Amino acid sequence: MKQSRFFAKTLKEWPKDEESSSARFLLRAGFIDKNSSGVYTFLPLGLRVLEKTNKVIREEMNALGATEILMPALISKKYWQATDRWDVDVLYKVKDSSGQDYGLAFTHEEVLTPLVKKFISSWRDLPLALYQIQTKFRDEPRARAGLLRTKEFVMKDLYSFHADFDDLENYYWRVADAYKKIFKRFGLTTKMVEASGGDFTDEYTHEFQVLTPSGEDEVFYCTSCDFAQNKEITKAKEGGKCPKCGKNKIKKENGIEVGNIFKLGMRFSETADLSYKDKSGRKNIVVTGSYGIGSSRIVGALAEVSHDDKGLIWPAESSPFKVHLIELEGGREQALKIYETLQDAGIEVLYDDREEVSAGEKLTDADLIGITWRAVASSRTASQNKIELKARGDDKSIMVSLKEILNHVK
């Protein structure tokens, strides 16, 4: 992709009013554009990061044996009434021209449960796991911090259906492992934290929290064992005794919730009469679980956690491009050759071919955008017949040949 033709521009100034560093960087570097409070456009750079995020999530969901579907966002009132959720505060309500009421989905149990009812009848149909990656709407009383809390956001939601609680339990922990793997691939360090199940279950649920001072949740965890609980439910105190291992190693930190997993049990299936016939022909209620990952929020969390004073630093799996190729004075011929070579090798490259843009500006932009690898071609590098290669997080660059560059960045 040639940058001269790319729909993205960095801003010379910091966006005014924004305090959250992820919002400041994502806006200034041209990843997103604010349309109104809590509502954003994903510009090409931001969209690429979002798609990378979704790609990783898809791979891990498919590995769990889950199947992808896409449900509607516009949901007729009757579905919300069936679960008694037409009047929840976060539901956006709309009317069509004939006066029909709809709610914009903030979650999809209402759609999913009646859907699978049409498909599940026998023990042979279970277990079943379906997921989607889709835009959710929530009438947040207070959007904040760029992509971290928005009114419209992209979320992966997975729902599983089981013959009994044992099977749910087993699957639940498999999903937990998949989640850990996903966040690890993003380079995000997360804590799996016990939290309240809200209206859904008396049992604890688990949240995946990225620990950072700017997170809006508070997490109490033990530095000696794996105990971790959300402030909402914990009895642990900072510096106090760990209820699990007994040591005085409780620490308090803020976190960004990037995922959660729920054992719904029979909460929705019972009221919806979602059931199956077991091997002896007896009717049983289906046991369910639901599992979410906020993929647009992950983009925000990555920006929040991974940057320096010059700009963003994308981990390899999230970077909008693999290589940012910077052409400086006298580097045209060399740059074109690298560009072609990388493209032929299937490596995504953003080629800064802009003319009449100063070297300083190009390099500053590259730091701001934060693509994992930066390659510079100039008269200086051309004379040595090498390319200057630098990882965004590193101070030092190395001189490599055209062949070597492929080994480094692939």
Add this chain to the structure above:
RNA sequence: CGGGCCGUAGUGUAGCGGUAGCACGAGUCCUUCGGGAGGAUUUAGCCCGAGUUCGAAUCUCGGCGGCCCGACCA
């Protein structure tokens, strides 16, 4: 939804009752070219409404919008 701060060219700001200015951006031309270049020239603005006043970007009230704190957060 309570509280606070704030709305001036595309962006960032100055003006604090009396001719709306600066920088960046964008356009044109010349010179530059390894860390947001220099000169010339052009372009573009007071969130909306009411009130006070001879006169309002400026004061008052209302609305709308943004950010932050809190409440809320399937």
